[in-house]
Amino acid sequence: MSGVVTTARRGVRVGPFAAVWRRRPAAVAVVALVALVVLAAVNLGRGDFPIPVSEVVRILLGGGDSADAYIVTELRLPRTLTGIFVGAALGLAGALTQAVVRNPLASPDILGVTDGASLFAVASVVLTGGAGVAGLAVSPIGTPLAALSGGLVAAALVYALAYRKGLDGFRLLLVGIGVSSASVSLTTYLLVSANVLQAGQVLTWLRGSLASRSWENVVPAGLVVVIGLPVAIVLAFRLAALELGDEAARGLGVRVDRARAGVVGVAVVLAAVATACAGPIRFVALVVPQIMLRLSGGSRPPLVGSALGGAVLVVAADLVARTVLGEAVPVGVVTVVVGAPYLLYLLVRRTRRRTV
């Protein structure tokens, strides 16, 4: 362009696709990807039988000792991959909800998905277990399915209760907190009424754990991320207009309610599947998009960046849990320790800004 191009914006074109090229988010995403690969390699090497990182890399590239290869690919890879996909799904779900509700506090945790999923999962164990099913209380398929439906039901309930001729972000948060609290108290009631064996198993699940994940856990989480990310990127086109408020977005030709329902729907499915695969891992969806937003700049959390950041956080939390706190500590405990102070910080910062 020889005209008056006043901005530093440049376009990038790949075939029929064209978008504005932004260097900072791209750089942040690359750094996150590198960090993820390194963390994953270190995590795969850790365990009762330590394997050096160089050996892990060799195995992943198709070489290495066959006994080590078995340990890495069959025993440890599902755990790390589940962590990566669950983290990515949560990060992405958080980025979508925060952008569409225009509030950094909005996340699937607060919109009822996580607690709804927990309630249904616990109910499936306690209520069927109470009928006298012997053996393992937490079933590898039944529990995730119950969690998935619980997350979807809770989100649908929140949406229906908060909808009144349109969706107001603040009302959505309040209703979400209400539904979450109700789910938590029902969950507690079920736990109290369960027998000790069941309660113990359920509690481990409730803390969000990557322990003894198998390929059965990897596949659904992987699928939902692989499908969810492109769908989110397509839907996110309308987020650019939605961000300016309902009226301005309508003025730009966006059908606001439909666009918003689509984005929230994708986020809910991502979060519900993630919870079904690894139990409730809290605060990832809340914290990661905001951190990535601050690193990347711009007006709303980056989608790819948040997915990568979520994966980094969950794998790092898993590594920390196993290295520092011992093998038995579930990853969800670490994310809560990181996330709770951050939530307080966000609340204080927002309150201050409103009063000044």
Added chain:
Amino acid sequence: MTSDATRVRLRADGLQVGYGEELVVGAGSSDGGEPGLDLDVVENTVTAVIGPNGCGKSTLLRAMARLLAPRHGHVLLDGERIDRIPSKQVATVLGVLPQDPVAPEGLVVADLVARGRHPHQRWFRQWSPDDEAVVAEALEWTGTSAFADRPLETLSGGQRQRVWISMALAQGTDVLLLDEPTTFLDLAHQVDVLDLVDRLHRERGRTVVMVLHDLNLAARYADRLVAMREGRIVVSGTPAEVLTESTMREVFGLEAKVVPDAVTGTPLVLPIGRRERRAGDRDVTDS
């Protein structure tokens, strides 16, 4: 060309709009007024809607911009029902600047103005050299190029409003609806923004409808005034036809003296409050 000059771009036909139970625009009146509001917006004119607070002028504008669905009646854009045209297509012909729009924190000026190109884009084509040229030109035209890379929240109210108008300009629509574009601005910036609107009309041939509070500025910048009260149009026409002492009484319940504006010759409304009336009475008794 005469037929073109009087072409109706936007029409309200028996419009009734409300929130909840209450009808804000187009209710019938107790003195036998027919329900439903009619309004024609002619090509290449500037129309200002005036009236007291709560008279439904913003509601009317929002219904005309298809932001609110009317209870009865229709809005016609170029003769076609606006609710039957795909919203995205409408957005290439009709632009709207809501009252007091809010940009998200961290959004830089160039990115906001680029959002005006949204109706012309698809998810896989979110940028084109054409878009970039239009955005750069819109920034240049409103004198906001210098802020292109600054977050919107670092600008003053007047600068911000210029940026929003740049966005509307980048949208490239023939018809532009502005809901109180001068609220919260000091007098100098009000004039500044309205000068910009005037240039949009004169240099770009845009058809503009705006809600304005300041009657004297409305008289200066609009070809046509529409005075509303209680959801109904009381009178409409040229500023000289509308801004009369009797209309002031009827529409605003205000005693006023209307004199020619010393600068432009358009009507200038000088309100007569209770204080002045008392002073006038005293003058009479004194003499």
